[in-house]
Amino acid sequence: MVAVKKRETPVEAVESPAKRGKASVTEGMAAEAVEAPPSSPTSAMVVRTVVRESHNEPITRVLFNRTKAGNSSNLFATVGGNQCTVYDSRHFGAFVGMVVHYVHPEGEGELTCLAWSELGGQSAHPKGDEEVAVGTSAGDVLVISVVEAAVTKKLVGHAKPVTHVASSAARPGRLLTLSRDGTARLWSVSEERCLAVFEVGAATSSIAWSPSGGWFVAGTSSGALQQWFVPESLEEGQQEAYVKKVAGESFRKLQQEGGAGLHREEIDCVVFAGRGFAGRQRVVTKSVDGRISAWDAPDASDANDQVTQRGSWKVPGSIKCYSRLDATSDGAYIACGNSGGQVFVYDARGGDCVAKLEPHRLRQEVTCCAISDDHQDVISTLGDGYLFRYRHLPPELVAKKLEKEREEAEQAEAKGNNGGE
Template sequence: MPANLKRRPSDTSASNMDDGSDFSQPSTPKQVKIEHETEELSKEERQERVFANLRLRRIVKENHGSDINQLSFFFNNKNFSAPYGIDQSKTFDKRGSVQRDQSDTSNILVTVGGPQINVYDNEHCGDHLDIMSHFNLAVESEEGSPPNKQLHSACWLHRPEDALIATAGADSKIHILSLANSEERAILSGHSKTITDLQSHPQNDRHILSTSKDGTVRLWDVEEEKCLAIYDVDATVSVFHPSGATFITAGARGEFREWDVVNLEDDGMDSGETAQIDKKQSRLLKKMHNDSQIDCIRYVNGNLLSKSINGRMEYWDPVSEKSIRSFRVKTGENFSRFDVSLNESFFCVGSNSGAIYVFNLHTGKQIAELQHRRSTKAVRCCVFTRDCRSVICAGEDGFIWRYDYIDDEILKEWANGQKSD
């Protein structure tokens, strides 16, 4: 049956909630800046000060009440270039809306939870996460029984005058959604079991990689709506090399494999035949996490950053297979996607008790621990904003938590106000 995609749905799809914290004062329209920036401090140290001053400012609860499995900003780095981190300067109009270039889509955030995809505007409405579009796969079948439509992953694909979202989960299909037209554009079928991970190609927005519990990873041409290659591997997550020429898969028993991305023209397979790739054509890499399940991997500075569900994170060189730095994060036993800042210097990761940890990747130093007294459930995913002045996390029961940078002057005002009370 057709998917249900709505533009600006009713308030039942998601609701903004007062955070209930001591840091709920309204923001004022002004240019955001970092206080006490001195020449003696490096850019990295100034960024660390920002993370140290993050405070909870917004809570959103989505109506599906299920785990939110992934968050993703539409940075569109393949087609848009602009400053990021503390180099980015934002200005606001009198209404508190951020002034930005029309081609800058980094304020757009997608959430994947339950049977729903929700798209938010993270900035134009000041402190609020304003819902823009709502996609619901939980459409009852003709027999009246709801199918299993739990979603697990999504990725963005740029198109002229549009933004596409590829999303997938328990129904084993990949749904291609048009944000501009508020419609389901295509369905890619082929997997026979739950799809756990989707990755867009780092060099183009035509190809995506899907990882499934059916024991295969598939390479797709979204425009042609066809599968280009099937890789025989039991994997939980995958990641493209930044060049797009190879990718790495990781599995439930800590196994890493490197694969070549099939070039159909070179293989003489442009007639539409799907390439079949077995394990013998891959390179088996060292087990960096022993036999623990890998739940997230990313290329960072040409190296790999990988996480297992027990909280161990490894920063390592996949060519030499040597460890650069190990992290033991207090996440507990928890499936959680981490995120890396656009300058590839910091990462954030969530725990099974509602905390988010921010680390300096180069020094190994923990920069911040973010948690509110009401945040006690497992964090399944977290992301940095483009300017790294906010960290957004989500997880169990459909809650989204946003921590924002508050400068020293405002923090002192709040502290003095609390003392006077």
């Protein structure tokens, strides 16, 4: 394998997908008006933009930027095949703008997963930067700078494909990765070195790092939940050990209460979604049978190892569906797709399904979903590189649509009264 040199891996940076032609974009509405959409998702959301990425492979992850700085919440990123793309969802009207397009060199594997990296003021750029960490099938992790439009760091250590990458607001400059080699690794991005190896086992299928940074949740192929502790001493710049293995007493099984929401199949997705009761972290988990559960999990310092179920949903039409869900930062809404291309948005506070969104023609499995923190965008990916962006129509377009439907109904009624002539 040819080593990637810092700041020398080419990444395409473009202003608009229409200018470069790297992704084909179909816009559902030609006219754009000032939008005043509802403040919450509803079934009235429609497909406003369709993107076909040029790799022609399933998009395995789509994720809005939710880093602590929050200055670039308009950005979302995708990964699929040998490509990682960063989009702007706010400054191109009804369209999405392509900001960065990275193509992984041929023969060096595919890109498998991604996460937005927490910089915490560590960027050397005067106006700040955003970074996307991307896992590869070769076991490496690439860190892409949005400002430089280049791979600036490469983390090497896993022996098998990286399946999950996670960051924590409380641990800027750190990344947590999960690999099929049965380990999770904690990295110092700036030093490009591994700080700790967590021997989580090959049965671990998904992870999510808590916002507090002191622990992470691991879901397993049997539907169990584990809580792994991240030692704080690793953040103190200790250099005596290049790699510190962490096992044994460093994790505990979380005892799930509430039989109706127990996972009995592989947990393919875990996300954190704000705070729950008594200040506990709210964890949302999904298994491949379409079962979604929301839990209040104990902190690392809490001797109680039980998680309390706060909600449970069954996504219709999900049979062995590996579909990554998403939740807003405040934990208000959860979005998940099914095997038939539909997307369901749930109100996590009340448990109601507030939106059922239908795809445009395609009826294939939704590989992943994303929902913006302002509740205005819902994104789903399906098929070979298709991305669907759902939004509410502006009031002006809704009025035109209703007027057109009224006219068509009047014409049909008149035709019926004239005997079909």
